[in-house]
Amino acid sequence: MQGWLQAQSADDLAISDWVITEISSALALKVRTGALQLDHRAAALSLFNRLLADTLTVHPVHAGHFRAAARFADRQELGLRAGDALHLAVAAELGCTLATLDRRLAAAGPQLGLPVEAL
Secondary structure, eight states: OHHHHHHSOGGGOEEEHHHHHHHHHHHHHHHHTTSSOHHHHHHHHHHHHHHHHHTOEEEOOOHHHHHHHHHHHHOGGGOOOHHHHHHHHHHHHHTOOEEESOHHHHHHHHHTTOOEEEO
8 A cells, every 4th residue: 555655646646534534443443452552553643644744635525425425325236334435425526536445445436437446
């Protein structure tokens, strides 16, 4: 993932505010389950915040994104969780290619007409 990020132009990298929430949630879950120590969580958050400040464009999430995400989540064949549907909704509105490590998310994007780069 780090290699992929380094190969990208900073002008091409964008996230939504939702990604910031998900990063914190994922790291907190790893601490709670004992998979990550607090000092490692702090280091990871520090690196993410540096990437956020130096490289990433952050787009807000608005009510229309939540409504589109609900429509995507309603599509049973996609098997999307709320957060994944929200990522797709934001990317779709912005006309972005969604880069993801998540196989389900990568499979759902094209079915919704969204370009995806599976990492």
